[in-house]
Amino acid sequence: MKVLLISSRADWGGGPEHVYQLVQNLPSQIVPYVACPLDDTPYAALFALKLGAHRVVHIPHRKFTLGALLHLLSFCRAERIELLHSHGAGGGGYSRLLSRLLRIPVVHTYHGIHVKSMRPVKKWLRVALEFILGKATTVGIAVSPSEAALIKKYNLIDADRISLIENGVVIPDESVVLSSSAPHRIIHITRFDPIKNTLFISDVLKSLQELGRNEEFVFELLGDGEERKRLHAALRLGGFDDQVVFHGFQKFPDSFFTGALCYFSCSLREGMPLSVLEAQAAGLPVVVSDVEGNNDLVNHETTGLLFSIDNADSAARQLCRLADNSLLASSCAERARANVETNHSVQKMAKCVALIYKKAML
Incomplete structure (x- = not known):
C-alpha cells in the first residue's frame, strides 16, 4: 500500500517528529511517501535519507497554494498513491481536496485543536472549515482523549469516524540519573x-x-x-x-x-x-x-x-x-x-x- 504522509512543517517540533516515527516504524507492506517543505530543517533531509529523494515531494511551509495542490495531484497520480495521511491543519487542507480529486481515502491526524483563544469570527470560520473538510475525511485520528473530546465538542467530524491513537515514543533501556543538589x-x-x-x-x-x-x-x-x-x-x-x-x-x-x-x-x-x-x-x-x-x-x-x-x-x-x-x-x-x-x-x-x-x- 502506497501512502502519502502530508505535513506543512518539517522543522523542529513534535508534528514532524511524529511523521518521522511513522516513516521508520510502519509495517513493511506499507510504502510511505512524504510531502513537506523541502527547505525545512532537519526533517526534510531525514525523510529523504530514509526514503530516497524520489519519495519526498515539496509543499510550502504552513501555506496553501493552488500550485502546490496541482503538483501533489500530479505526483500522486505518477506514483499511484493509494491513501493519504495528513498531519495538522496545514497538511489537512491539501489532503482532503486531493482525496476528492483522486477518489482515494484520507486519514487526518489533528495534532491539537487550537481554537480556544481565537477571536469569535476567526474561531467560527476555522471550525466551519474543519467541519466541511471533516465531511471529506475517511478517518480522523485524535492523539489524546482531550483532543478527541474537543473534536466531538466542535463537531469537526462524525463521531463514528474518530479514532483515538495516543502518541508514542522510543523508550530508552535505562532511566536517567536525577538531580541531587542545587542548582x-x-x-x-x-x-x-x-x-x-x-x-x-x-x-x-x-x-x-x-x-x-x-x-x-x-x-x-x-x-x-x-x-x-x-x-x-x-x-x-x-x-x-x-x-x-x-x-x-x-x-x-x-x-x-x-x-x-x-x-x-x-x-x-x-x-x-x-x-x-x-x-x-x-x-x-x-x-x-x-x-x-x-x-x-x-x-x-x-x-x-x-x-x-x-x-x-x-x-x-x-x-x-x-x-x-x-x-x-x-x-x-x-x-x-x-x-x-x-x-x-x-x-x-x-x-x-x-x-x-x-x-x-x-
Missing part, C-alpha cells in the same frame, strides 16, 4: 511561539525570587523562535539572565535529561506533547501546565506535577516541592515511565495507525 536544572523544549508560552518562565522566576529560592534553579531552554528575543528582554529586566541557558535547537534533546531535576512545560494547550512523553520515558519527572494534552499524561502527584497556567506561583511551588522531596520525584518518574512503557511505545502507535490504514481502504 537544579530544569529542561524546557520550545518553538518560542505563543502556544508554548515560554515567556511564562520569567514570571516563574519572579515567583521563585519572592520565595527566596530563585538561585537554586537554572532553566535550560532547547529550541528557537519568534518569542526568544522577548524572553531575553524580560529576563534582563528582572535580573534573571544567569538563571536561563539558551541552547538553541538540539539534534538529541534527550541528552540534556541526565542530571536534571525535571522537564517543564507551560504550554497553553497541546495535542499530546512528545517532549513530555520523551522525558517520562527517560525517567525524568515532569512539572507541566494543567491543560489539554498535558493532563492526559500527568496524574497529579502520581505521574508528575500539575500547575495552573494562570498562576506562576503555583508553578514555582511545584518546582520547589520536587527539589525538596527526592522520594516524590523518583516515584513520579517511575510511575510515568511505567505508563509510557505500557501505553506509549512508538511500535504500538505505528501498529495502530497501520490498522487504521487498513480500515480506511475497505
Whole structure:
C-alpha cells in the first residue's frame, strides 16, 4: 500500500517528529511517501535519507497554494498513491481536496485543536472549515482523549469516524540519573511561539525570587523562535539572565535529561506533547501546565506535577516541592515511565495507525 504522509512543517517540533516515527516504524507492506517543505530543517533531509529523494515531494511551509495542490495531484497520480495521511491543519487542507480529486481515502491526524483563544469570527470560520473538510475525511485520528473530546465538542467530524491513537515514543533501556543538589536544572523544549508560552518562565522566576529560592534553579531552554528575543528582554529586566541557558535547537534533546531535576512545560494547550512523553520515558519527572494534552499524561502527584497556567506561583511551588522531596520525584518518574512503557511505545502507535490504514481502504 502506497501512502502519502502530508505535513506543512518539517522543522523542529513534535508534528514532524511524529511523521518521522511513522516513516521508520510502519509495517513493511506499507510504502510511505512524504510531502513537506523541502527547505525545512532537519526533517526534510531525514525523510529523504530514509526514503530516497524520489519519495519526498515539496509543499510550502504552513501555506496553501493552488500550485502546490496541482503538483501533489500530479505526483500522486505518477506514483499511484493509494491513501493519504495528513498531519495538522496545514497538511489537512491539501489532503482532503486531493482525496476528492483522486477518489482515494484520507486519514487526518489533528495534532491539537487550537481554537480556544481565537477571536469569535476567526474561531467560527476555522471550525466551519474543519467541519466541511471533516465531511471529506475517511478517518480522523485524535492523539489524546482531550483532543478527541474537543473534536466531538466542535463537531469537526462524525463521531463514528474518530479514532483515538495516543502518541508514542522510543523508550530508552535505562532511566536517567536525577538531580541531587542545587542548582537544579530544569529542561524546557520550545518553538518560542505563543502556544508554548515560554515567556511564562520569567514570571516563574519572579515567583521563585519572592520565595527566596530563585538561585537554586537554572532553566535550560532547547529550541528557537519568534518569542526568544522577548524572553531575553524580560529576563534582563528582572535580573534573571544567569538563571536561563539558551541552547538553541538540539539534534538529541534527550541528552540534556541526565542530571536534571525535571522537564517543564507551560504550554497553553497541546495535542499530546512528545517532549513530555520523551522525558517520562527517560525517567525524568515532569512539572507541566494543567491543560489539554498535558493532563492526559500527568496524574497529579502520581505521574508528575500539575500547575495552573494562570498562576506562576503555583508553578514555582511545584518546582520547589520536587527539589525538596527526592522520594516524590523518583516515584513520579517511575510511575510515568511505567505508563509510557505500557501505553506509549512508538511500535504500538505505528501498529495502530497501520490498522487504521487498513480500515480506511475497505
